[in-house]
Amino acid sequence: MKDIVITSKKLVRELWVLVGCFVAANVVNVCAIIGYDRPWSELYSQIGFVVATSLLIYLLLWVLRGVVALLVCLFRRLKR
Numbered sequence: 001m002k003d004i005v006i007t008s009k010k011l012v013r014e015l016w017v018l019v020g021c022f023v024a025a026n027v028v029n030v031c032a033i034i035g036y037d038r039p040w041s042e043l044y045s046q047i048g049f050v051v052a053t054s055l056l057i058y059l060l061l062w063v064l065r066g067v068v069a070l071l072v073c074l075f076r077r078l079k080r
Contacts, residue, residue, distance in 0.1 A: 018058055025054040 029050050033042055 017061065018054070021057040021061065022050070022054040024057060025050045028053065 029043065029046060032038070033040060
């Protein structure tokens with residue numbers, strides 16, 4: 001069985017992607033607070049929904065990146 005090695009560079013990159021998803025979810029939350037004229041206390045009281053949204057964004061990005069990697073792999077094989 002082949003061992004899978006995950007380098008620290010890839011781990012750091014994935015962490016930054018996850019942090020970017022969290023920041024994007026927070027930006028959406030702030031826009032919703034401003035757009036619906038809600039109290040700013042929702043910025044921290046809705047943190048569970050922000051975390052869930054950021055994980056959903058990360059999952060969607062993971063699937064999209066997987067599809068792109070698969071297409072790149074297929075086109076490289078067709079090119080040969």
